[in-house]
Amino acid sequence: MMSEPEWRRLNRANWDERVAIHMAPESDYDTHLLRQGNYILHAIEERELGPVAGLRLLHLQCHFGVDTLALAQKGAQVTGLDFSAPAIAAARSLAAEIGIEAHFVQSDIYEARAALEGEFDRVFTTWGTIGWLPDIQGWAEVVASLLRVGGEVYFADMHPAALIFDDDVPGTHGMPGWFAPYFHQGEIVVDDARDYANPVARISNIRTHQFMHPVADVVQALLDAGLRLTMLHEHDTLAWKQFGCMVEAEGGLYRLPDKPWLPLSYSLKAIKP
């Protein structure tokens, strides 16, 4: 039997542990609005995604299903996929508790085609996804294989140009220092006990392997997988406060305090012709 790659073992242990941390009351993941049926996605997806009612929608890297269930509340027939067993268990209980019909599958993303039946009208994957994946071409091929002809992927995430910087490393002129070069190849080994959504939590599985994917690599991977790009947007806002200097913007987003120095996130749509 092939042994599990180091990146996957470490990352899964880290994500398994974060599920309880994100379900704790101190976490920014707020299920109250979801329970009331009023949960809204970040302003970027709300503006760009378009109607999903009646569509077969697959949410890749769904975590414990908050966005998946919000998409179900918009009328989509949802399937959520994640490699973390505690995340999938929590997503199933949340769906049952709120009374939302949703299907959740535990699988590594690179095995998603074999783990899922049929094809989807939409693949949705946002905020904190491909940075955990070593092979962007493999990711694009999985996405393409899961779409029906005419189906569309919607993707939004942190812009890799902003990922060059690291707040914890002192820079000059009040700017952050360096995290990784834009064209970095291979894993970036990160040891960090903190959690982005729960300020009081400390993680014990601190080591993760993360990956830098330049925008052109992501777009080219989707094109090479046979998809046609129909939208590509860069934004001066991001779904979380990556740098201490960032301030709140509209619709659950954050931006730099003075000028839009950097693209902080980007989003795209691609269709299977």
Ligand SMILES: C[S@@+](CC[C@H](N)C(=O)[O-])C[C@H]1O[C@@H](n2cnc3c(N)ncnc32)[C@H](O)[C@@H]1O
């Ligand atoms: C930042 S979170 C999910 C993003 C989602 N927008 C959210 O905030 O709920 C990243 C998710 O990716 C999952 N993940 C990481 N690597 C994966 C892999 N190789 N296959 C499947 N899921 C993976 C983790 O378990 C985690 O739930």
